[in-house]
Each structure stands twice: as C-alpha cells, then as structure tokens.
Amino acid sequence: MKPAPFKYIEVADEEALTSALADYGDDARLLAGGQSLVPMMNFRVVSPEVVIDLNRVGALSYIDCRDDVCRIGALTRHAMIEDSDPLSRRCALLGQAVRNVAHRAVRNRGTTGGTLALAYPGAEIPLALMTLDTDIILRSKRGERRLGMKDFVLGALDTSLSGDEYIRQVEIRMPPPGSAASFVETSRRHGDFAIAAAAVVAARDDHGRLDYLRAGVAGGTGAPVRLTALEEALSGDDPDDGRMADSVHEAIAAIEVFGDHHYPEDFRRHVLKGVLQRALKDAIVGSERRHV
Numbered sequence: 001m002k003p004a005p006f007k008y009i010e011v012a013d014e015e016a017l018t019s020a021l022a023d024y025g026d027d028a029r030l031l032a033g034g035q036s037l038v039p040m041m042n043f044r045v046v047s048p049e050v051v052i053d054l055n056r057v058g059a060l061s062y063i064d065c066r067d068d069v070c071r072i073g074a075l076t077r078h079a080m081i082e083d084s085d086p087l088s089r090r091c092a093l094l095g096q097a098v099r100n101v102a103h104r105a106v107r108n109r110g111t112t113g114g115t116l117a118l119a120y121p122g123a124e125i126p127l128a129l130m131t132l133d134t135d136i137i138l139r140s141k142r143g144e145r146r147l148g149m150k151d152f153v154l155g156a157l158d159t160s161l162s163g164d165e166y167i168r169q170v171e172i173r174m175p176p177p178g179s180a181a182s183f184v185e186t187s188r189r190h191g192d193f194a195i196a197a198a199a200v201v202a203a204r205d206d207h208g209r210l211d212y213l214r215a216g217v218a219g220g221t222g223a224p225v226r227l228t229a230l231e232e233a234l235s236g237d238d239p240d241d242g243r244m245a246d247s248v249h250e251a252i253a254a255i256e257v258f259g260d261h262h263y264p265e266d267f268r269r270h271v272l273k274g275v276l277q278r279a280l281k282d283a284i285v286g287s288e289r290r291h292v
C-alpha cells in the first residue's frame with residue numbers, strides 16, 4: 001500500500017514547528033520516528049493532508065538529569081534512553097520498559113513524543129511514565145501547558161493534545177536512591193506490544209518498611225493505570241507474599257479491563273494479576289533498607 005497524497009513540510013526549529021502547526025493544525029500529523037505513522041499512512045488508517053517532519057529539530061533530542069528530575073526531549077529516540085547511564089542509574093524502570101519495546105532497529109527511530117502521542121494501550125514507555133511521577137510539557141503558538149500523565153493520556157489512542165500543539169518534553173521526578181524497579185510483561189512474541197504489563201518501583205526505610213511505592217499496569221485498560229490504592233495499602237509496611245497477593249487481587253478487581261475477541265476480559269485480568277504479582281515481589285524484595 002502507498003499513502004494518499006500529502007504536503008510535506010520539514011521544520012528546522014521549534015519556531016517553525018509551532019507556526020506550521022498553527023497554520024495546518026487538525027489537517028496535519030507530525031512525523032517523528034515514523035514507526036507508527038508511516039505504516040498507518042500506508043494502510044490509510046490515517047490520511048493527513050500535511051505531514052510536518054520534525055527530525056531536524058535537534059533541540060528536542062536530549063536527556064538531562066539534574067538533582068531529582070530527569071527531562072527528556074520529545075524527539076529522544078528509545079535507543080538513547082536504553083543507552084543512557086544517568087537514566088539507568090536513577091530510573092531503572094524506564095530502561096527496563098524501553099528494552100521491551102520492539103527491537104533495536106525500531107528503538108533507533110521511535111521517539112518518546114511519538115509513543116506518548118500515539119497512546120497505544122500495550123505500549124511500555126507510557127506505562128513507565130504513568131507509574132513514575134511524570135509531567136508532560138506541551139507547546140503551541142498559544143503558549144505552554146504542563147499536564148500530569150493521568151491528564152495527558154485519556155484512553156486508548158486518546159490524549160489531551162490539541163491539533164496545534166506538540167509534545168515538547170517529559171519531566172520525571174526520580175525515585176529515591178536505593179529503590180528497586182521491576183517491569184514485567186506478557187506478549188505473544190518478544191518485541192510485540194504487551195498483552196499485559198506491570199511496572200513497580202519500591203524503596204524501604206531503615207526499618208525495612210516501604211516508604212516509596214509506585215505501581216501501574218497496562219494492557220486491556222485503555223490508558224495505563226496507576227494503582228494508588230495498592231500503593232497506599234502497602235506503604236509503611238513490610239508485606240509478606242500473602243499480603244502482596246491479596247493487594248494484587250484487590251487492585252486488579254477494582255480497575256476497568258476491556259476484553260476483545262483475542263483476549264477476553266477474564267483472561268486479561270488473570271494475566272494482569274500474574275505480571276503485577278511478579279513485578280511487585282521483584283521490586284519489594286530487591287529494594288534496600290536505606291537511612292532516611
């Protein structure tokens with residue numbers, strides 16, 4: 001298949017990008033890594049009148065970790081995250097999530113902004129960012145907006161982005177030193193989107209009690225879901241296997257899960273429980289006692 005005819009615009013800086021989006025807005029799509037947009041255009045799932053290529057906007061490609069915040073530009077390739085020492089030291093969860101995205105060839109092109117804008121339900125990076133404390137910075141000619149992940153991803157393939165806006169930056173507040181992370185997913189083949197995935201980061205205080213816990217799941221849930229009730233239930237405690245299993249059961253029972261003709265709802269719930277149970281145990285067992 002070939003795409004329907006479209007006008008191609010290449011922009012070299014953010015000023016040109018905001019102007020092009022202001023001019024063409026809803027008729028345009030941004031081309032970042034092209035790993036989803038190009039196949040979608042070839043299959044004519046989408047047929048934008050205008051494609052705005054932002055690959056020359058070098059100012060959107062960076063990883064900047066300072067103090068307890070890491071900032072990632074929208075055009076940062078997945079492979080840059082995978083290879084980043086500061087990120088793997090400070091935020092192991094994101095590195096683990098990225099390694100589950102497709103294969104290295106796709107990760108060499110796919111970008112942070114692209115996967116967030118797409119909001120595919122089984123995508124790994126949006127789950128990791130939903131689980132951590134993350135803000136998304138959006139920009140347009142009208143100005144800049146900062147949204148938490150929960151307000152940015154609204155559902156499957158649905159975000160708060162307006163036609164004239166682009167994702168500029170992701171800002172992640174780093175988990176505390178000594179925390180342990182675990183990302184567990186089930187997919188049909190290695191490199192496929194997840195059928196179900198879970199992400200957990202845990203840290204303990206000097207007495208061995210959990211004083212930092214972040215947990216989330218994705219796959220069959222529309223948008224990725226942060227499990228705040230589970231986090232609150234286990235924080236301040238040193239839970240054993242039985243307590244963890246009960247919390248997992250309650251957490252998955254409480255969320256909305258959609259079935260389809262490949263994976264019915266009860267199957268999805270079963271797999272979601274399995275991946276969450278494993279990720280929770282890995283992260284809690286792996287977290288070190290630390291002086292606070």
Ligand code: FAD
Binds near residue numbers: 167
């Ligand atoms: P593009 O394809 O260029 O764009 C996607 C959408 O995002 C378009 O609508 C575009 O207009 C919009 N967009 C891009 N950048 C911005 C921005 N800065 N602001 C606003 N909108 C923007 N992903 C996974 O998560 N897990 C997988 O297992 C996985 N497997 C894959 C396997 C294959 C074979 C392929 C080809 C892709 C796979 N992907 C997977 C998707 C890939 O990882 C990319 O993350 C994804 O395609 C989007 O990134 P991109 O940069 O390629 O975006």
